[in-house]
Amino acid sequence: MRRLMKHSTDPRIAMIEAAIRNAGGRVTASRVRLLDLLQSAREPLCQTDIENLIESEPLPAMDRVTIYRVLDWLTEAGLAHKAADGRGVFRFTAAKPEGQHEQHAHLRCTGCGGTFCLDMAPPPRPVLPRGFRFGGMALDIRGECPRCVGAHA
Amino acid sequence: MRRLMKHSTDPRIAMIEAAIRNAGGRVTASRVRLLDLLQSAREPLCQTDIENLIESEPLPAMDRVTIYRVLDWLTEAGLAHKAADGRGVFRFTAAKPEGQHEQHAHLRCTGCGGTFCLDMAPPPRPVLPRGFRFGGMALDIRGECPRCVGAHA
């Protein structure tokens, strides 16, 4: 008997499946799992973070390359965002449902490398020189988190 | 006969030498050369860019690792800034003389990967949550440059 990838009963997962299908891709366990992971994450995750998380789960393992390609696909499909952090590694975040262009600021701690999301009014959309097309923006703020400030006090 | 590293007569180079000495480091040909290079550059350079530039000059070659370490030292000493670009590679810029925190915006083209400096009023300095220390900020804007916009029209 062959098992077919059918719709989940969990509404949260069903949403994810719909999003993937809607993006024109096949609904696979890997994609659902990773998008779910990204949506549940509190902060942007890099591939290594994700590998570790996957490995720590009781579910079947996933190959490095598969994770890489799924992340790539999610990004391409607009379901996730990919951006290099201050350390030069790519971090991924789940895309917000709609419109909400990720116009919020991140503070990156120069001490521990951690990323913190700030609640602040997004800067106004810039006026670009003629010919340029706007794609999105991110305000990157450097500084130190309370823990690191305290560490070398 | 041993040659001593003496002061340059070129005022530009003399300034660089002074800055290095002032930062508590030894004045070496490598450091002077790289800082000079960064100061003359119109845009942030990555290590590979720098290696190529160095190689194309008639002056003696420099080892990759030396370049790496000099850049590292310049950054540490506050004479240069290091930041990861959208592709995840580190790019270096000469630090501005004083105070002028690099509060200007960059547009990174998602097509060709090029970086363009924008002339726009820097966003106001953010109010950070209690305990955080502000270190600097950069507004990163994504989009496409005229050439790339035209390419897939």
Place this chain on the structure above:
DNA sequence: TTGCTTATGCAATATGGTTGCATTAAGCGA
């Protein structure tokens, strides 16, 4: 000029990102 200490070159390694190819499975139509 000497000698202590820092900086450099060379070799090697680590880490993250990427591609090619054979195999597996999603999902469509019968």
Place this chain on the structure above:
DNA sequence: TCGCTTAATGCAACCATATTGCATAAGCAA
């Protein structure tokens, strides 16, 4: 439900960039 087509996955390389260890060379203070 079955078979088929095509997309997705796993595995094994490979590449680029970043980084470290150690012996040698060079800055510069005495």
